[in-house]
Amino acid sequence: MGSYWSFYGANTFGVTLIPMFLGVALLFWNGKSPTGWLLTVGGFLFILAGVIANMHIYFQPTNLFNTMVMLILLVGGLSLVAPPRYKRSVIERFRDKYGTNDMRKYYSDGLTKPLSRV
Numbered sequence: 001m002g003s004y005w006s007f008y009g010a011n012t013f014g015v016t017l018i019p020m021f022l023g024v025a026l027l028f029w030n031g032k033s034p035t036g037w038l039l040t041v042g043g044f045l046f047i048l049a050g051v052i053a054n055m056h057i058y059f060q061p062t063n064l065f066n067t068m069v070m071l072i073l074l075v076g077g078l079s080l081v082a083p084p085r086y087k088r089s090v091i092e093r094f095r096d097k098y099g100t101n102d103m104r105k106y107y108s109d110g111l112t113k114p115l116s117r118v
Helices: 013-029 034-053 064-081 090-098
Strands: none
Touching: 013 034
């Protein structure tokens, strides 16, 4: 009885770990070793490719409502994780509008109603 992982034979998952472990050992010895980085990254990519190649993905049929709920929640989650289109802080926008970083001069509590422009 063999596993699903076969690299020139059955039950050879451990063989695919050897290059990565050698690369990690070389990196512990010398962190700038190009051979160590090559073996580590190559071993990781080889393991990742083996895992992806042996995956079995099945899509179950579902109705339109459940599909739309899944897609809307997926897009909503991605929009929360995605980087903003611009990276200006509140202070930078305030400085552009009023020409100063001192919010106390224009706002009583720093965020809401303006006082007088002094």
